Amino acid sequence: MKNVLALIAGFLLFFSVMPALQAEASDTGQQVVSLKEKTSKLNVREKPSPRAKIVGSLKNGAVVYVYNTEPGGWSKIKYNNKAGYVASGYLVEKGAANITDGKKATVTASPSLNVRANPSPKAKIMGSLKKGTVIYVNGTRPGGWSEIRYKGKAAYVATSYLKFTDRLTIEEAEQLIIKDNGHPDTEVKFIYYESERDVYRAKVGYKNDEYGYWFVIVDPDSGNIKVD
Numbered sequence: 001m002k003n004v005l006a007l008i009a010g011f012l013l014f015f016s017v018m019p020a021l022q023a024e025a026s027d028t029g030q031q032v033v034s035l036k037e038k039t040s041k042l043n044v045r046e047k048p049s050p051r052a053k054i055v056g057s058l059k060n061g062a063v064v065y066v067y068n069t070e071p072g073g074w075s076k077i078k079y080n081n082k083a084g085y086v087a088s089g090y091l092v093e094k095g096a097a098n099i100t101d102g103k104k105a106t107v108t109a110s111p112s113l114n115v116r117a118n119p120s121p122k123a124k125i126m127g128s129l130k131k132g133t134v135i136y137v138n139g140t141r142p143g144g145w146s147e148i149r150y151k152g153k154a155a156y157v158a159t160s161y162l163k164f165t166d167r168l169t170i171e172e173a174e175q176l177i178i179k180d181n182g183h184p185d186t187e188v189k190f191i192y193y194e195s196e197r198d199v200y201r202a203k204v205g206y207k208n209d210e211y212g213y214w215f216v217i218v219d220p221d222s223g224n225i226k227v228d
Contacts, residue, residue: 031075031091033062044084048074050183050206055084066091073184089182103168103223105146107133109161119145119156126155137162139224146222159222167220173200177216180225189213201228 033042041057048070056079058064064086065078075088107113107129116123119141127150129135135157137146146159168176170191178186181204191202200220205213215228 029066030063031066033058033060033064033086033090042086042090044077044079044086046084048072048076048085050185050209050212052085055082056080058086064091073182087182089179103137103164103221105135105137105162105164105222107131107135107157107161108163109158113157113161115148115150115155115157117155119143119147123156126150126153129157135162137164137222137224140219140222164221168200168218168223170200173218173220174202176218176223177202177204177225185209 041059042062043054044056044058045052046055047053049072058079067076067078067083069075069088070085073088074085075091077084077086108131109129110131112128112130113133114128115126117126118124120143135148137148137159138154139147140159141147141156144159145156146162148155148157170193174188174191177188177191183206185206185208187205187207189203189205191200193199194201194217197217198220199217201215201217203213203215216225217228218225
């Protein structure tokens with residue numbers, strides 16, 4: 001009888017922890033670095049803190065192995081055969097298309113708009129988008145180009161043939177900055193509209209940190225964020 005009760009208890013314990021194990025598994029394994037600015041790099045720190053020593057960096061698109069997630073929005077990864085920490089907000093599951101972070105736009109070119117492999121009118125044409133197609137722009141490039149996702153790959157279209165659905169409000173820009181930084185303690189100290197450049201300019205830092213801050217600008221049309 002005791003053996004039967006022990007067996008039942010074992011089954012109950014197993015099924016009670018299964019959801020927790022599954023939830024943890026979704027945050028571990030191979031993940032990909034996903035940055036707004038494709039030329040930027042993600043800092044790898046010695047400890048899970050924005051003030052911890054930087055031990056290296058990862059390029060956009062780098063594949064990393066995540067051991068587990070830590071409190072405060074950090075992920076423990078394998079870096080140079082050692083443990084390191086990165087902001088979890090800049091990681092996506094391998095194979096996931098991170099297109100919803102961009103700004104919605106509609107194609108206005110008639111009858112269609114060429115999609116190119118690089119931001120150049122001489123670049124290879126990957127395909128085309130019909131007039132009226134709704135897309136998401138992940139960022140802008142010099143020369144009047146917008147970066148999009150096309151068939152799972154980075155691609156480029158002429159910005160002049162796009163009509164952005166809505167311009168960001170100052171409140172939306174503030175929330176976008178916080179989300180883009182990826183750390184839960186991110187705080188926008190102040191933000192204002194700069195008419196000369198037609199951008200929102202903000203002072204950004206971490207809560208309870210008086211001196212560690214930086215400035216960014218946000219394009220109200222594309223949602224593109226740059227350090228100023």
